[in-house]
Amino acid sequence: MSFHVPEKFRFRDFISPYGSNESYGNNGLFYVPLNGKRLKVIASDGMGWEHVSVSLKGRTPFWHEMVFLKNLFWDEEDCVIQYHPPKSVYVNNCENCLHLWKPIGKQIPIPPKELVGI
Secondary structure, three states: OEEEEEEEEOOOOOOOOOOOOHHOOOOEEEEEEOOOOOEEEEEEEEOOOEEEEEEEEOOOOOHHHHHHHHHHOOOOOOEEEEEOOOHHHOOOOOOOEEEEEEEEOOOOOOOOOOHHOO
């Protein structure tokens, strides 16, 4: 299985509605430390999608933080995507939050490398 959660960063406080343990599988809240920051990550794998939402207090995650989390939650050779949906279906429940998605059991098309650069 390519989607995996870092159990050591799982938020386990069941006083909170976001608390979980291993019995929740790949679903839960994770606080991931990186370069002195604490990335808040909500992971899920329902309705045909693997998904992580990533947020920080005070700013949107940087590219290198998203790459780090992609490689933490998925295998190195997995392709995941960040959507920019049509305005008519846009949802913003959390400021400074970005999302990574991977459809389960489907391959995401990737443009040829030559279209990106040399």
